[in-house]
Amino acid sequence: MSTASLARRRSGSAGSRASRAASQLVLYAVLVAGSIIMLYPLVWMLMASFKPDSEIFSSAGLWPDTWQPANYIKGWVDAGIESFGRYLGNSILLSVGAVIGNVLACSLAAFAFARLEFPFKRTAFVLMMVTIMLPAQVTIIPQFILFHALGWVNTYLPLLVPKFFATDAFFIFLMVQFIRGIPRDLDDAASLDGCNPGSIYGRIILPLLRPALVTTSIFTFLWTYNDFFSQLIYVSESRLFTVPLALRQFMDGTGQSEFGPMFAMSVVSLLPTLVLFLMFQRLIVDGISTSGLKG
Amino acid sequence: MTGFAAPTASATSLASAAPSRRRQGKWALLFLSPWIVGLILLTAGPLLASLYLSFTKYDLLSDPVWTGFGNYIRMFTADPLWWQSVRVTAIYVVIAVPLQLALALALALLLNRGIKGLGFWRAAFYVPSLFGSGVAVAILWREIFGSSGLLNQILDLIGIHSTTSWIGDPTWSLGTLVLLRAWEFGSPMIIFLAGLRQIPQDLYESAEIDGAGPVRRFFSITLPMLSPILFFNLVLQVINAFQVFGSAFIIGGGTGGAGNSLLVYTLYLYQSAFGNFQMGYAAAMAWVLVVIIGIVTAVNFWFSRHWVQYADD
Numbered sequence: 001m002s003t004a005s006l007a008r009r010r011s012g013s014a015g016s017r018a019s020r021a022a023s024q025l026v027l028y029a030v031l032v033a034g035s036i037i038m039l040y041p042l043v044w045m046l047m048a049s050f051k052p053d054s055e056i057f058s059s060a061g062l063w064p065d066t067w068q069p070a071n072y073i074k075g076w077v078d079a080g081i082e083s084f085g086r087y088l089g090n091s092i093l094l095s096v097g098a099v100i101g102n103v104l105a106c107s108l109a110a111f112a113f114a115r116l117e118f119p120f121k122r123t124a125f126v127l128m129m130v131t132i133m134l135p136a137q138v139t140i141i142p143q144f145i146l147f148h149a150l151g152w153v154n155t156y157l158p159l160l161v162p163k164f165f166a167t168d169a170f171f172i173f174l175m176v177q178f179i180r181g182i183p184r185d186l187d188d189a190a191s192l193d194g195c196n197p198g199s200i201y202g203r204i205i206l207p208l209l210r211p212a213l214v215t216t217s218i219f220t221f222l223w224t225y226n227d228f229f230s231q232l233i234y235v236s237e238s239r240l241f242t243v244p245l246a247l248r249q250f251m252d253g254t255g256q257s258e259f260g261p262m263f264a265m266s267v268v269s270l271l272p273t274l275v276l277f278l279m280f281q282r283l284i285v286d287g288i289s290t291s292g293l294k295g
Numbered sequence: 296m297t298g299f300a301a302p303t304a305s306a307t308s309l310a311s312a313a314p315s316r317r318r319q320g321k322w323a324l325l326f327l328s329p330w331i332v333g334l335i336l337l338t339a340g341p342l343l344a345s346l347y348l349s350f351t352k353y354d355l356l357s358d359p360v361w362t363g364f365g366n367y368i369r370m371f372t373a374d375p376l377w378w379q380s381v382r383v384t385a386i387y388v389v390i391a392v393p394l395q396l397a398l399a400l401a402l403a404l405l406l407n408r409g410i411k412g413l414g415f416w417r418a419a420f421y422v423p424s425l426f427g428s429g430v431a432v433a434i435l436w437r438e439i440f441g442s443s444g445l446l447n448q449i450l451d452l453i454g455i456h457s458t459t460s461w462i463g464d465p466t467w468s469l470g471t472l473v474l475l476r477a478w479e480f481g482s483p484m485i486i487f488l489a490g491l492r493q494i495p496q497d498l499y500e501s502a503e504i505d506g507a508g509p510v511r512r513f514f515s516i517t518l519p520m521l522s523p524i525l526f527f528n529l530v531l532q533v534i535n536a537f538q539v540f541g542s543a544f545i546i547g548g549g550t551g552g553a554g555n556s557l558l559v560y561t562l563y564l565y566q567s568a569f570g571n572f573q574m575g576y577a578a579a580m581a582w583v584l585v586v587i588i589g590i591v592t593a594v595n596f597w598f599s600r601h602w603v604q605y606a607d608d
């Protein structure tokens with residue numbers, strides 16, 4: 001609104017109104033050109049997914065001369081030993097499991113940090129913050145050795161179990177910040193009514209924490225769905241493949257005649273992310289701008 | 296945003312109503328138990344274990360053999376591939392992060408000019424970041440910069456005939472990886488945009504009355520007011536960029552690319568650990584990475600005193 005008042009003052013004379021219109025025109029032209037450059041590769045991929053292989057790399061034209069939707073069928077059916085649907089299902093299952101783990105474990109820890117008094121609280125909190133910044137590479141090798149010894153390689157357990165132990169400490173921090181914003185009077189009143197911390201967590205904090213839980217769920221889903229490193233390390237059995245692993249296999253197996261189906265499945269692989277973004281755009285933008293979550 | 300302060304102990308308001316401190320402590324232990332187990336078994340334990348392993352030779356099958364500083368000596372004095380991975384990663388971080396942040400800031404400034412349909416434009420510039428870290432986009436990148444890929448097709452349209460595979464040519468391949476990161480400027484852009492909204496408009500109005508032009512206003516108001524957020528983005532993106540893996544893995548075909556031009560640090564670490572089963576050597580590499588990231592971040596913080604201006608200074 002203060003921008004608007006500035007604009008009003010600027011548009012005082014006819015001359016400056018014209019120059020303002022011109023600068024607005026330039027601004028929109030830059031935005032249109034910029035967004036075309038940004039989105040062109042993605043649109044090119046979408047269009048290529050409908051082209052026969054002979055056409056993909058021979059013409060720069062966006063619009064297919066020959067439409068070949070069969071790329072999608074071929075890609076879906078011939079994705080590997082299983083169909084691409086299986087891999088998509090695996091990825092979604094894994095991501096949903098990770099969401100459940102993070103929501104449960106991180107909210108429990110966050111409640112303790114935000115609402116309960118206990119010895120060494122400050123130290124524990126600092127430790128928790130330090131683990132957020134710790135690069136994953138420094139723990140991955142002993143973790144692999146541990147999970148290997150437990151016989152968990154080629155299962156989803158190494159990818160899921162850590163979430164149930166709140167190893168994604170960033171979300172603890174996010175929830176602590178949110179709980180601090182919930183009035184303590186509510187806890188006190190419940191306490192006087194005889195609620196113990198367990199029921200304060202379950203009946204008061206958890207329902208009010210919903211926005212933070214939704215943010216946690218969205219980002220956990222996105223990160224797990226897109227994660228490549230740990231899935232590459234722990235999963236090598238074809239029927240357990242996730243979307244990133246299936247796509248990688250596509251790429252490795254690509255002779256000179258499989259690009260259409262590969263692009264088709266790449267497009268399919270982006271759909272869950274896109275749907276999530278369109279549904280929760282507001283929350284994703286807020287999540288990034290208030291806490292620096294990487295999208 | 297950077298409020299990393301510990302929670303303050305405000306037990307006073309609870310004193311009457313809440314259960315005793317001792318009982319609270321028991322409840323806290325209950326609530327924290329998953330996190331404590333995770334911290335010990337999955338974070339702190341592995342952290343120390345990898346420090347120990349870094350002084351050993353270990354192939355996962357036979358017992359670790361103590362080799363003292365052997366891994367570190369080999370890394371620094373006898374492993375050209377390690378130096379190559381450091382060089383590739385350093386170039387990547389030094390070029391890609393400033394490029395990404397410059398684009399993010401430029402777009403945030405444009406989007407902050409009271410344009411119509413802000414949500415649409417923001418989404419258009421954010422969507423590449425949404426997909427960017429996925430394997431699908433890395434595959435796409437591989438084909439765009441291939442010998443008959445989109446880039447060469449476009450060059451052909453403007454009369455430049457090129458059959459260079461930009462991915463296959465060691466001179467250019469790292470450039471394509473840098474470009475991929477620069478393309479994903481959505482998150483820092485959104486953070487900048489939120490920061491720009493916090494700058495009081497009357498600062499601009501009074502500067503304009505004093506006769507300051509747009510360039511002057513940018514350098515004497517916008518940039519200083521935005522510097523804490525710029526710093527925040529810089530620290531975060533540098534730490535992220537050091538750990539780049541998936542895109543380099545896919546674009547380089549899992550090998551490190553032509554002439555190892557895409558052999559980023561974590562890729563070499565992955566190859567050492569899970570390709571050659573040199574777990575001890577890879578653990579040493581991981582610790583060196585942590586130290587490098589720690590030093591770079593500390594230097595970043597040290598320099599920040601000279602250019603970051605906080606509102607309450």
